[in-house]
Amino acid sequence: MTSIQSTVFMAxxxxxxxxxxxxxxxxxxxxxxxxxLPAMVKIDAPGRLVLKRSTVEEILGTDWxxxxxxxxxxxxxxxxxxxxxxxxxxxxx
Amino acid sequence: MNTQDxxxxxxKKLSLKEKYAQMTRGLGWDxxxxxxxxxxxxxxxxxxxxxxxxxxxxxxxxxxxxxWKYQAEKERKLYAVLDAxxxxxxxxxxxxxxxxxxxxxFFTGITPxxxxxxxxxxMLGRQFPGPGAAIAxxxxxxxxxxxxxxxxxxxxxxxxxxxxxxxxxxxNDRLWYLSVPKSFFEDAISSGPFEQIIAISFALEYLLTNLxxxxxxxxxxxxxxxxxxxxxxxxxSDEARHMTLGLECIKFVLEQDPxxxxxxxxxxxxxxxRGYKVxxxxxxxxxxxxxxxxxxxxxxxxxxxxxxxGSLFNDLSRYGLRMPKYWEQSxxxxxxxxxxxxxxxxxxxxxAAFHVWLPSDExxxxxxxKYPNTFDQHYRPRIEHYRKLQAEGKRxxxxxxxxxxxxxxxxxxxxxxxxxxxxxxxxxxxxxxTYHFCSDGCRDIFAGQPDKYVSAxxxxxxxxxxxxxxxxxxxxxxxxxxxxxxxxxxAGQDNLDYEGSPDEANWLRWKGLDKMxxxxxx
Numbered sequence: 215m216t217s218i219q220s221t222v223f224m225a226x227x228x229x230x231x232x233x234x235x236x237x238x239x240x241x242x243x244x245x246x247x248x249x250x251l252p253a254m255v256k257i258d259a260p261g262r263l264v265l266k267r268s269t270v271e272e273i274l275g276t277d278w279x280x281x282x283x284x285x286x287x288x289x290x291x292x293x294x295x296x297x298x299x300x301x302x303x304x305x306x307x
Numbered sequence: 308m309n310t311q312d313x314x315x316x317x318x319k320k321l322s323l324k325e326k327y328a329q330m331t332r333g334l335g336w337d338x339x340x341x342x343x344x345x346x347x348x349x350x351x352x353x354x355x356x357x358x359x360x361x362x363x364x365x366x367x368x369x370x371x372x373x374x375w376k377y378q379a380e381k382e383r384k385l386y387a388v389l390d391a392x393x394x395x396x397x398x399x400x401x402x403x404x405x406x407x408x409x410x411x412x413f414f415t416g417i418t419p420x421x422x423x424x425x426x427x428x429x430m431l432g433r434q435f436p437g438p439g440a441a442i443a444x445x446x447x448x449x450x451x452x453x454x455x456x457x458x459x460x461x462x463x464x465x466x467x468x469x470x471x472x473x474x475x476x477x478x479n480d481r482l483w484y485l486s487v488p489k490s491f492f493e494d495a496i497s498s499g500p501f502e503q504i505i506a507i508s509f510a511l512e513y514l515l516t517n518l519x520x521x522x523x524x525x526x527x528x529x530x531x532x533x534x535x536x537x538x539x540x541x542x543x544s545d546e547a548r549h550m551t552l553g554l555e556c557i558k559f560v561l562e563q564d565p566x567x568x569x570x571x572x573x574x575x576x577x578x579x580x581r582g583y584k585v586x587x588x589x590x591x592x593x594x595x596x597x598x599x600x601x602x603x604x605x606x607x608x609x610x611x612x613x614x615x616x617g618s619l620f621n622d623l624s625r626y627g628l629r630m631p632k633y634w635e636q637s638x639x640x641x642x643x644x645x646x647x648x649x650x651x652x653x654x655x656x657x658x659a660a661f662h663v664w665l666p667s668d669e670x671x672x673x674x675x676x677k678y679p680n681t682f683d684q685h686y687r688p689r690i691e692h693y694r695k696l697q698a699e700g701k702r703x704x705x706x707x708x709x710x711x712x713x714x715x716x717x718x719x720x721x722x723x724x725x726x727x728x729x730x731x732x733x734x735x736x737x738x739x740x741t742y743h744f745c746s747d748g749c750r751d752i753f754a755g756q757p758d759k760y761v762s763a764x765x766x767x768x769x770x771x772x773x774x775x776x777x778x779x780x781x782x783x784x785x786x787x788x789x790x791x792x793x794x795x796x797x798a799g800q801d802n803l804d805y806e807g808s809p810d811e812a813n814w815l816r817w818k819g820l821d822k823m824x825x826x827x828x829x
Contacts, residue, residue: 218617225521227540252601253528253536254521281323281369284377285384288524288540289517289547291615293554293622294366298323305622 222292222303225256238269262304327368331439353499356564360437392534402530403598404814411471411661418458419479423492425451434500450545461534471660471801483766486716505574508553510582516546517611526601561626579631580748584715587648594645603677605641633748639724646686651720654705662805708767713742714749
């Protein structure tokens with residue numbers, strides 16, 4: 215182990231498609247920190263970050279396919295666990 | 308005809324996990340008249356033991372149908388932007404024409420590397436008997452080819468207006484500084500299949516692409532280059548999948564056999580250092596070449612290596628793995644890396660396919676703020692000295708050919724980190740010859756595989772041996788002029804300072820700045 219605190223992140227393009235995704239991430243991960251850089255939003259979280267389809271759908275008011283995240287995802291870190299309902303980034307599974 | 312869809316007999320759709328399992332299991336090539344180890348003949352060479360390929364799982368559970376659907380949509384988005392960029396003369400909306408020099412470096416150094424990655428994954432897919440792994444390699448090979456193509460399409464608009472972008476494949480083969488990324492790839496592609504995975508998925512994707520495609524592409528956006536940021540993010544969305552899969556692959560290998568860990572650690576040590584050495588070029592792109600700066604190299608290294616890499620190694624520690632050798636040195640060097648790299652290009656700009664310049668007062672204030680421990684102390688005085696020489700009409704060029712590191716092929720331009728006035732130089736005897744290295748890391752890599760690295764094609768040596776003459780052309784007798792022609796660098800057009808270049812003259816004319824009094828134009 216290093217003395218470094220493990221964090222995961224998800225980086226998304228800045229556009230209208232990702233606004234509800236970022237909002238959902240903030241809602242479901244109170245510890246997440248949102249960094250807004252030119253053209254890019256990077257969301258860091260200690261250890262674990264979850265993106266829930268149901269939260270995005272609630273914000274959008276319509277159906278949303280979780281795999282469509284691939285269109286606007288720039289990068290991420292952590293182990294990925296993906297199903298139809300949620301995408302979890304985490305260390306120490 | 309069986310028109311079976313992805314529904315169960317009950318009529319319910321398959322879950323993502325079930326769909327992935329259906330499309331990646333039982334599709335392997337189980338040979339009948341040849342033994343498996345003859346057909347997959349590279350698998351045993353490295354001593355890595357795999358007992359059950361079915362344990363391989365793609366965490367994104369991407370199947371080919373979903374892959375084509377999302378890739379096609381990414382392409383449509385990207386090409387819509389490229390159309391708009393061309394139709395609206397997007398090249399005139401960048402912050403400054405100096406910015407285009409980052410693209411010259413990217414296009415000649417990184418785009419051909421994407422093509423090599425495509426070749427590598429095509430070969431790798433052939434070597435893995437597990438269908439999950441083979442399909443992942445196939446997708447990645449297609450992705451990398453897409454990156455090459457989209458980058459060429461994007462940069463072609465710049466190539467119509469700026470110099471130095473006309474021949475990226477030949478330049479990548481021949482230009483001295485491009486042998487650094489080129490040798491990284493050739494080292495990787497000539498390794499065993501598992502070493503290739505570590506080289507690409509860990510060193511290239513996890514380290515290098517995050518540093519190139521996140522802070523640099525964000526910088527491209529900040530400098531008004533809508534075409535580059537779009538292909539950059541489009542590429543990196545594929546890379547995000549690749550690095551996730553790479554991590555999964557590393558864990559898969561580690562979980563298959565306890566004996567694998569020692570081999571993987573050796574690969575991580577080697578490829579961390581190989582990848583890091585390529586990043587010297589990226590450090591100067593961030594600190595010196597972006598007219599409007601987003602983030603310093605040191606900040607980027609802290610975020611994407613120390614923080615992000617540290618998290619990864621925390622996670623891998625349960626398998627007995629540790630941070631790669633010499634990582635602390637890379638952190639200490641972050642205070643110096645970009646300054647020393649840019650200095651080398653300032654010295655050797657006669658032989659480069661992009662322009663250089665001295666930082667402005669404003670740039671130096673930014674560098675001093677970002678590098679409070681080193682810039683004013685070591686690097687500002689040198690830049691001010693160069694400025695003075697330039698003002699006197701005595702612009703300094705280094706007339707010699709630099710000594711190159713036998714492993715990473717970087718010129719010996721870096722100093723000892725505890726003494727920024729002393730060149731870092733290591734040596735090793737092998738078979739009666741002395742070999743030279745830029746660092747302990749590169750010397751160790753050589754010592755591990757000396758027979759591989761003694762055959763390295765080192766540009767400085769080749770120039771001196773008279774091997775860098777354009778085929779079919781008569782040697783001019785001046786190795787410098789011959790080498791430039793061999794590199795396909797047009798002297799006086801592609802190389803030397805930005806000030807006084809045709810690129811600068813065109814830019815000032817297009818922007819209407821050439822009619823202003825000089826003080827206002829600057």
